[in-house]
Amino acid sequence: MAREAGLLGQLRRIAAAVEVLPEVKEHLEQLDTHVSEMSAEVTRMRQGVDALGGQVNELNGNVEGLDDHFEGMRLEIRGLDVHMSDLKGLLGPLNAIGRLGDRIRGG
Numbered sequence: 871m872a873r874e875a876g877l878l879g880q881l882r883r884i885a886a887a888v889e890v891l892p893e894v895k896e897h898l899e900q901l902d903t904h905v906s907e908m909s910a911e912v913t914r915m916r917q918g919v920d921a922l923g924g925q926v927n928e929l930n931g932n933v934e935g936l937d938d939h940f941e942g943m944r945l946e947i948r949g950l951d952v953h954m955s956d957l958k959g960l961l962g963p964l965n966a967i968g969r970l971g972d973r974i975r976g977g
């Protein structure tokens with residue numbers, strides 16, 4: 871008899887466990903739907919990243935050699951510094967005349 875109670879008890883525990891299977895199935899189906907949606911989103915993101923990578927490669931190809939161009943411009947601009955300094959020296963007296971004009975006008 872004790873053995874039957876043991877077997878009967880085990881059957882009751884199995885029956886209780888089986889009762890939750892429909893709920894587990896529902897959760898698994900929701901999870902499957904969510905994973906499918908995520909998979910589609912990851913695919914779209916991958917396509918976007920690949921397209922962006924192509925644009926970056928194109929941009930890199932278009933700006934190739936600009937470093938050399940800018941370096942040459944830097945050297946040319948450095949040469950202008952001397953001329954700008956000379957120009958400031960030449961315009962200095964005109965600045966003084968302008969300030970004198972302001973004083974004469976009462977400014």
